[in-house]
Amino acid sequence: MIVGVPREIKVGEERVALTPAGARAFVEAGHGVIVERGAGMGSGIRDEDYAAVGASLAGVDDVWAHAALVLKVKEPLAPEVQCLKPGQILFTYLHLAPAPDLTRALRECGAVDIAYETVQRADGSLPLLTPMSEVAGRLAVQEGAFYLGRAHGGRGILLSGVPGVPRGNVVIIGAGTVGLNAARTAIGLGADVSMLDVNLDRLRHVDDLFGGQVVTMMSNSFNVERAALRADLLVGAVLVAGARAPVLVARALVERMKDGAVIVDVAVDQGGCVETVHPTTLEAPVYRVGGVVHYGVANMPALVPRTSTFALTNATLPYALELASRGLVAAVTENPALARGVNVCRGTIVHAGVAESIGEAATPLSACLA
Numbered sequence: 001m002i003v004g005v006p007r008e009i010k011v012g013e014e015r016v017a018l019t020p021a022g023a024r025a026f027v028e029a030g031h032g033v034i035v036e037r038g039a040g041m042g043s044g045i046r047d048e049d050y051a052a053v054g055a056s057l058a059g060v061d062d063v064w065a066h067a068a069l070v071l072k073v074k075e076p077l078a079p080e081v082q083c084l085k086p087g088q089i090l091f092t093y094l095h096l097a098p099a100p101d102l103t104r105a106l107r108e109c110g111a112v113d114i115a116y117e118t119v120q121r122a123d124g125s126l127p128l129l130t131p132m133s134e135v136a137g138r139l140a141v142q143e144g145a146f147y148l149g150r151a152h153g154g155r156g157i158l159l160s161g162v163p164g165v166p167r168g169n170v171v172i173i174g175a176g177t178v179g180l181n182a183a184r185t186a187i188g189l190g191a192d193v194s195m196l197d198v199n200l201d202r203l204r205h206v207d208d209l210f211g212g213q214v215v216t217m218m219s220n221s222f223n224v225e226r227a228a229l230r231a232d233l234l235v236g237a238v239l240v241a242g243a244r245a246p247v248l249v250a251r252a253l254v255e256r257m258k259d260g261a262v263i264v265d266v267a268v269d270q271g272g273c274v275e276t277v278h279p280t281t282l283e284a285p286v287y288r289v290g291g292v293v294h295y296g297v298a299n300m301p302a303l304v305p306r307t308s309t310f311a312l313t314n315a316t317l318p319y320a321l322e323l324a325s326r327g328l329v330a331a332v333t334e335n336p337a338l339a340r341g342v343n344v345c346r347g348t349i350v351h352a353g354v355a356e357s358i359g360e361a362a363t364p365l366s367a368c369l370a
Helices: 020-028 047-051 060-066 100-109 130-147 177-188 200-210 221-230 266-270 305-326 328-334 352-357 365-369
Strands: 002-005 032-036 056-058 069-071 089-092 112-115 169-173 192-197 214-218 233-236 262-265 286-289 292-295 342-345
Touching: 002 060, 020 032, 020 047, 020 305, 032 047, 032 060, 047 056, 056 060, 069 305, 089 305, 100 342, 100 352, 130 177, 130 233, 130 262, 130 266, 130 292, 130 305, 169 177, 169 221, 177 192, 177 200, 177 233, 192 200, 192 221, 200 214, 214 221, 233 266, 262 266, 305 328, 328 365, 342 365
Parallel strands: 002 032, 002 069, 032 056, 069 089, 089 112, 169 192, 169 233, 192 214, 233 262, 262 292
Antiparallel strands: 112 342, 286 292
16 A cells, blocks of 8 residues: 655644654555655654655655555645545544534545544543643643743743742643643642542542642532632643533633633644633634633644654554555454544544534444445
C-alpha cells in the first residue's frame, strides 16, 4: 500500500503525522511512503531525514493522488476534503461531533475516515488520544499560569504563592488523562488543586496517586459552582469519546467568576464543557467574556510540535501498519479497537456519537464493509 503524509494546513499546526522512524517501518514492511516536501519542518524533521529511510518526497497533489492511506494530524480542511477520493483511507484526529458540515462533506466524498480519538480498546481506553491528552493536560496549566499574569489579562496570580501569600487555586473538571496530567503540573507548580469527576473510582485513583495533594469532589452542579467561583484557573478536561462534550459551566456561572480568572477548556475540540468557550488558534489564543480570560486553542499540542509529533507516531504507528498490511476490511474485522475508530465509511456514518450529532442513526460498520 502507498502511504501519504501531507503537510498540515491548519493555522499554527506544525506537527506531522509520521516520523522518519515510522516511515522506515512502513518501507521495511514493503509499503511505499510519499511525504509532502516540508511536512516535517515545523517538528524539526528535514526532508532528507525522510529520504534517508526510503520515503519519496513530492508535492501535495501527488501525495493525495497516489496514497491509498493518508496519515494526518488534524481534521481535513475544505481544500483537503476536495482531494479525498472514494475508498481512500484517511487516518487522523477528526472530532466530528461538533462539526456537522465536515461530517456531511466527508460522507459525500466516499472516503473511509478513521479517527484517532475514537480508536478504543475493550477496557475503554483511548490509546491514540492518550499521548496528546498527556501533552494538552500539562500545557493547560502551563498556559493558564502564563495568562494569569496581569500583563496578559489575568488576576496577577503566581500559582505557587510565596511565604505569607496564598497559593493560586486550580480547578480541574474531569479526572481522565487530561485531568491527571493537569493536576501533575499544577501540583509541581505548587498550586492549590481541586478536581471534579462523576466517577468515584477515578477520584479514588486521584487520591491514591497524589497522596492527598488534590482535593477531590463529586462533579455535580452544586460542586461545580462552588469550585468555579473559587478558581483562579479552571481547566476543562471532560471527554465523552466521539460525542460532544457536555456543558458543565454555564455562561451565568462564568459571569460570576473572579475578575481576571482564566479558563482553559481542553474539551473545546469536542464542543467544550464551558458554555462561553469557542475554538481559537495559537496565533490568537485568548479572548475575554466579562472579566474572565478564555483560552480555546483546539490543537494545543501543536505548541510543542516536536514532542507531540514523536509521541503521536509512537501511538499511531502500530494501527497504521495494520491498516496498510492487512487492508481495511481485515484490519477492522480483526481489531475491534480499530473498528471503533471508523467514523465515516464510503458514504455512511458508522459511529453512533457522530451520527447522533447530526440527528441521524448510525449505519453498522459491517454493512459498509460488505
